[in-house]
Structures are given as structure tokens and as C-alpha cells.
Amino acid sequence: MTLFETIFFIFLLSSLRPSRSAEICRISCGVQSIRFPFRLHNQPDRCGYPRFNLSCKNQAQTVLSIPFSGDFDVVNIDYMFQNIWINDPDYCALRRLLQGLNLSGTPFALLYPQSFTFFNCSTASSTELPDAKYISCLSGRNYSVLAIPADRLDLSTSLSTSCSVIATVLVPISWTGWSNPGNGIMLTWNEPNCLFCESRAGNCMFKSDTGLDVGCSNGFTNGLSRRSRYGLMFGVGIPILFILGLVIYLRRKADNYDLQHPNSRGALPDSIRPRSxxxxxxxxxxxxxxxxxxxxxxxxxxxxxxxxxxxxxxxxxxxxxxxxxxxxxxxxxxxxxxxxxxxxxxxxxxxxxxxxxxxxxxxxx
CATH class of the missing domain: 3.30.40.10 (Zinc/RING finger domain, C3HC4 (zinc finger))
Known part of the structure; x- marks a missing residue:
């Protein structure tokens, strides 16, 4: 390795410093990967964004604590689309919604929320109504709990007089439509925005040791000063241009030699040609x-x-x-x-x- 190449790789490694920090902060709880913007409580503060704290129960279950609403089990975190899937430990997420899910102290919001009115009916015949959703985890032997979209409350006129309104709440509805209430609640977040970085398979993280500005470690960062960038440009750029010109010259010489000696080298078979x-x-x-x-x-x-x-x-x-x-x-x-x-x-x-x-x-x- 030449002196110029050594200098170039030293600058390269120093500019990619956030990648090493990302590896230090990456951790797992059971099968769930925990990385920025989330962090476990026992990790350094700079491993995650404020209010994205999680805990690991028995080294197997990831838990999200929501102020004034209690603990929820984390089923999955989709870092690409910035969604988190949580569930009630008793598999009745709608009960938690009816009790009042308060997200005001969190960075999260319901994913595709839709307003539903819940009814308590003492007769089973009411469960046959179209668009009425039977909630098994809230129902009992002698009564049924139904949910009807708020924009279809005209259906409530078909309910028997034994049905009474419980409450009207927002329910997250995924793109596949209404799902089993035991499947949990889908939340999303907008800040920090790591969509572009995740789409490049990069490591989203803080740009520096202070502040809340977020960057992507996939490539050069803005950590170098202007003078250092100019020094890198002239100190490394010119030698690289010289080396590139030399490589092009030698490549042409090799091509001309191959034209004159076609059997001197055999092509690699496609079956062993390396792929990225x-x-x-x-x-x-x-x-x-x-x-x-x-x-x-x-x-x-x-x-x-x-x-x-x-x-x-x-x-x-x-x-x-x-x-x-x-x-x-x-x-x-x-x-x-x-x-x-x-x-x-x-x-x-x-x-x-x-x-x-x-x-x-x-x-x-």
C-alpha cells in the first residue's frame, strides 16, 4: 500500500466513526432487534432518541411503557416504515383502548385510526348485524360487546333495546382492514425521520455527541471541518487521479495484449463469478x-x-x-x-x- 493510499484510508475510517457507535448500541431482546431510535433502559442515552425507551423482560420479551396507560408487549418494530406493533399482555388490546390509551406523552400515534362505537348487548342476536364487530375478549356468557364504525351508526337502530353504548374510541385499522382485536395495536412515529437512511440500509443515529440532529452513517458524514475537507480534496484527490490514470493506461495495455493473444487468459465461468x-x-x-x-x-x-x-x-x-x-x-x-x-x-x-x-x-x- 502506498503512502497516499494509507492517508486516504485513515481519513475514510475517521469519517465513518458513527458506524462503530451504531454497532455498540445495537442489541437484541429475544428475537426483537433493538436499535436507533429505540434503546433499552440500561443502554447509554445517546443510543436512542428521547422517549423511545424500552425494557427487556426476562431477556425474552420487549416491553414499551406508555405513561398513564401501563405496559405493552412489543410484537415487532418496523424500522423501514417507522411502525411499532404492541399488544396487551392479556391479548385484549381493545380493553386498553376503552380504558383510555393516552399517547400525549409519547412520540407515537395510532396507525390509520378510525372511530368505533362500542355497545354492550344482553342478546346474542345483535351479533348478526353487517359491519358489527363481535369483540370476544370483552364479551361474557350472558352478554356480547359489539363495535360499529362511527360513520355507520345508522346500524344501531337495528340493535335491540337491550344494547347500551359503552364508549366511542379511535381504533387503529391496518391497510388489510379490521383485524382480530387480540392481534394488538399498531403505532407509528414521524420524528426522528430515518426513512431515507433505512431505505439505503444505513445506520440512522445522532450526527454528533450533542444535540438531536440525526444523520446516516452509510457514507461520509459532516463531521469534518471545511479546512479538513479541502485538505482531503487536494491531498488525496490529486494522487487518486494520478493512480486512476495509471490504472486506465495499464488496462488498455492489457486489453491490447488480449487482442493479440486471445488464448492467453481464460474467462471465469459464470458459476464461479463473484456477486455482490x-x-x-x-x-x-x-x-x-x-x-x-x-x-x-x-x-x-x-x-x-x-x-x-x-x-x-x-x-x-x-x-x-x-x-x-x-x-x-x-x-x-x-x-x-x-x-x-x-x-x-x-x-x-x-x-x-x-x-x-x-x-x-x-x-x-
Whole structure:
């Protein structure tokens, strides 16, 4: 390595200092990856953004504490779209909403909120109304709790006189529509905005040791002074141009030699030509590779490889009997086969832990 190359790599490593900090702050609680803007309570303050504190219960369950509303289990964090999926520990999230979910002291908001009016009915016939949602976790042997969209309260005229209004609250409705109330609550956040950084597979984090300005460690940061940047430009740029010109000259000499001696070198076969991890992740996996991943048919007993993972992290739907699940061997996460097949065609990475897969290292029969 020449002197100029050594100087260049020293500047490069110093400018990428935030990447090392990001690795120090990255931690897991069970299967959930914890990274910026979130942090665990026992991590340094600069590992996360203010009010994004989490705790790890028994080294297995990630917990989000909401002021005045209590603790919620964290099911999944989607850093790409800035959503967090939480659930009531007793799997009745709607009870927590009716009790009054106060998000005013948090950076979060309900995802796609829609107003619903809840009714307590002493007769079971009311559950047959169209658009009326039966809430099993709030209902009892002699009464039923129903939820009707606030913009369809005309349906309430069909309710029996035994039905009384409980309350009208906002309920988060995902893009797939109303989901089982036991599936939890979807929240989102806007600040800090790490969408651009996440889309580049970078590490979103603070730009400096003070302040709340957020940057991305994927590439050079603004940590160098103007004088240092000019010094880097003239001290390293000119030698690099010289080296680049020398490489082009030698390349042309080699091409001319190959034209005169066509059999002097053999081309590498396509089967052993190296591929970039980024290219693989960008293009996704081919159909044969995806089909090689193991599948599991959910039986009538609905016994799962991991009993606590009873919902697909992609569509958020609960696994049902006779459904086909597919497992990613690298991390042993499983999903609906249809959901993960479509994902892997576009992204060669696990949607849950974001580990990049190596399609060229797999042996497909």
C-alpha cells in the first residue's frame, strides 16, 4: 500500500466513526432487534432518541411503557416504515383502548385510526348485524360487546333495546382492514425521520455527541471541518487521479495484449463469478432458491415451532389450520408461504431480523 493510499484510508475510517457507535448500541431482546431510535433502559442515552425507551423482560420479551396507560408487549418494530406493533399482555388490546390509551406523552400515534362505537348487548342476536364487530375478549356468557364504525351508526337502530353504548374510541385499522382485536395495536412515529437512511440500509443515529440532529452513517458524514475537507480534496484527490490514470493506461495495455493473444487468459465461468451482497439483496432470490426453503403445514391442533409466534409478521394474520408456513434456514423465522415468497422475490433479506441471505451459497436440487 502506498503512502497516499494509507492517508486516504485513515481519513475514510475517521469519517465513518458513527458506524462503530451504531454497532455498540445495537442489541437484541429475544428475537426483537433493538436499535436507533429505540434503546433499552440500561443502554447509554445517546443510543436512542428521547422517549423511545424500552425494557427487556426476562431477556425474552420487549416491553414499551406508555405513561398513564401501563405496559405493552412489543410484537415487532418496523424500522423501514417507522411502525411499532404492541399488544396487551392479556391479548385484549381493545380493553386498553376503552380504558383510555393516552399517547400525549409519547412520540407515537395510532396507525390509520378510525372511530368505533362500542355497545354492550344482553342478546346474542345483535351479533348478526353487517359491519358489527363481535369483540370476544370483552364479551361474557350472558352478554356480547359489539363495535360499529362511527360513520355507520345508522346500524344501531337495528340493535335491540337491550344494547347500551359503552364508549366511542379511535381504533387503529391496518391497510388489510379490521383485524382480530387480540392481534394488538399498531403505532407509528414521524420524528426522528430515518426513512431515507433505512431505505439505503444505513445506520440512522445522532450526527454528533450533542444535540438531536440525526444523520446516516452509510457514507461520509459532516463531521469534518471545511479546512479538513479541502485538505482531503487536494491531498488525496490529486494522487487518486494520478493512480486512476495509471490504472486506465495499464488496462488498455492489457486489453491490447488480449487482442493479440486471445488464448492467453481464460474467462471465469459464470458459476464461479463473484456477486455482490448488495446486488443479491436488491434483486431478491430466484424461484428455485425460495422453493428450497423448508415448509410446514399447520395441523388441526395449530401447534407451531415457536408457540409464542402465532401471527405472520408480514400480513399480521394469525396462523390457521391447514395453512402452509415457510422457514428461512439462516435465522429460523417463519411466515405464511405466500407472504414470504413474494417478499423474497424482491428482497434477499429476512423481513423480521433483516439478515441478508446468500443465494449463491445455497445448494438447490
Amino acid at each position: 451482497r448488495l446486488d443479491a439483496a436488491a434483486k431478491g432470490l430466484d424461484g428455485k432458491t425460495i422453493e428450497a426453503y423448508p415448509v410446514t403445514l399447520v395441523g388441526e391442533s395449530r401447534r407451531l415451532p415457536r408457540p409464542n409466534d402465532n401471527t405472520c409478521p408480514i400480513c399480521l394474520g394469525e396462523y390457521q389450520a391447514k395453512e402452509t408456513l415457510r422457514t428461512i434456514p439462516d435465522c429460523e423465522h417463519y411466515f405464511h408461504a405466500d407472504c414470504i415468497d413474494e417478499w423474497l422475490k424482491l428482497n434477499a433479506a429476512c423481513p423480521l431480523c433483516r439478515n441478508t441471505l446468500e443465494p449463491f451459497a445455497l445448494t438447490v436440487s
